[in-house]
Amino acid sequence: MGGLKETIYNKMPYPFKFVLLNIKGYLNKKQRYNKQFESFLKEYNTLWKADIATIKTYQENKLGVLLLEVLEHSPWYSSIMKNLGITKTQIEQDPFNVLNKMPILEKTDRKNNVQALLNNKRETAMVGHTSGTSGSPTLDYIDIESINASFAFWKRFHHTIGIKPNTKQVRFSGRLIVDAKASKPPFWMYNYFDNQLLMSTYHLTENNLASYIKKLNAFKPKLLDGYPSAIYIISKYINKNNLKLSFIPSAIAVTAETLYDYQREEIEKAFQCKVYNQYASSEGSPFITECTAGNLHLNLDSGVFEFINIKGEPAKTGEIAKLVVTSFINYRTPLVRYSIEDTVLLSNNKTLCSCGCKMPIIERLIGREDDILWTEAKGFVGRMDTAYKGLEGIIKGQIIQKSPTLIEINLETDALFTKKMKTTFLNNLKARLGEDIEYQLNTVDTIPLGANGKFVAVKRQFKLNF
Ligand SMILES: [Zn+2]
Secondary structure, eight states: OOHHHHHHHHHSOHHHHHHHHHHHHHHHHHHHSSHHHHHHHHHHHHHHTSOHHHHHHHHHHHHHHHHHHHHHHOHHHHHHHHHTTOOHHHHHHOHHHHHHHSOOBOHHHHHHTHHHHOOTTSOOSEEEEEOOSSSSOEEEEEOHHHHHHHHHHHHHHHHHTTOOTTOOEEEEESOOOSOTTOOSSOOEEEEGGGTEEEEESSOOOHHHHHHHHHHHHHHOOSEEEEOHHHHHHHHHHHHHTTOOOSOOOSEEEEOSSOOOHHHHHHHHHHHSSOEEEEEOOTTOOOOEEEOTTSOEEEOGGGEEEEEEOTTSSBOOTTOEEEEEEEESSOSSSOOSSEEEEEEEEOOSOOOOOTTSOOSOEESEEEEEGGGSEEETTTEEEOOOGGGGTTOOSEEEEEEEEEETTEEEEEEEEOTTOOHHHHHHHHHHHHHHHOSSSEEEEEEOSOOOOOGGGOOOOEEEOSOOOO
């Protein structure tokens, strides 16, 4: 749902919302899980266990198909390729060589030229709206094959972590599913067709958390998924109050935000099950998924991944790199060498994963490019979660770098946050970011959520050449 439809939905009373959401749920299910979906899922499950040569051949074939389509049917790419002298024969002979010749597509170029980018061989089955932190939303036109393929990759991920089809699940996402001003439960809504309870991420205040736990205990989900920041708030409440849950989920799958180690620890303690991280995007980027051995696998059958370091060169092992993706799950608005402005840490060793999957692994998903801070003394600092280690009394923290020499920190605290804690925290920050910086520490009642209801833990507000 987007735009006007969403505005109308938000104004409806709860029973109407319930009916509308379930009609939508029914239509979605019919569209997503058809015969083509089934055949993709079978194919992807086989590829997860295949040898690396088979996976790479599959990837090369898929890349060839994509490049041929954009050459013939996407005016944007067609004109670039013709200017570069790229031909059908070259693509058929060596698609990777052709890909290397293509320029990188920047986020703003995609947003501003989406009509020219469209691949006219495919029809639009759905239009998505991605609202960023500022400005108008980005439109995502998606075809039916790509929808089916995306859901098949998502279900393959579930399959690899032991989640069965039609599992009872709870989702925490940025959708406003109940009235934003509601002060009494329900803060959730049940989607019958997906056996899914959608829980609001906008009502997770101290006063409401007991009713969330009560509902979770009654519903007993086997899977929880969505924003780690939301599941973390609930987990912290469970742990702090020594609450016993009446169920143990099989898995918790988080996505859309950076997952920090302290969140993982708290969530796994509260729910007594493993957390799995997953990278995907509304633009239809290829998938990166965590396996049962705790490693992040590049799903090579969903696209091509390239890694560029801060010097603009191909990144080496152990380096922080920005992600450039070519996707096999968005044919209608093709992504060929798309700079998605997310960053990862590459693995130091290239050893195979013990889970048996031969797809390559990376060390860590770092997050948005502007999640990375920069100071004269320390250079790029990609992880700030460690600055909170061993501290008590901080409910939520947000670190905003205003300039190379000014950092603002907003904290939601409780009685445990003493003067001593404050000093320790400041020392932790100085150790990571340098001494010659002004640190402005504000204690606030609430830290507002960012775009799409995501929690912004770290943000750099000035541009860097990354
Ligand atoms: Zn693995």
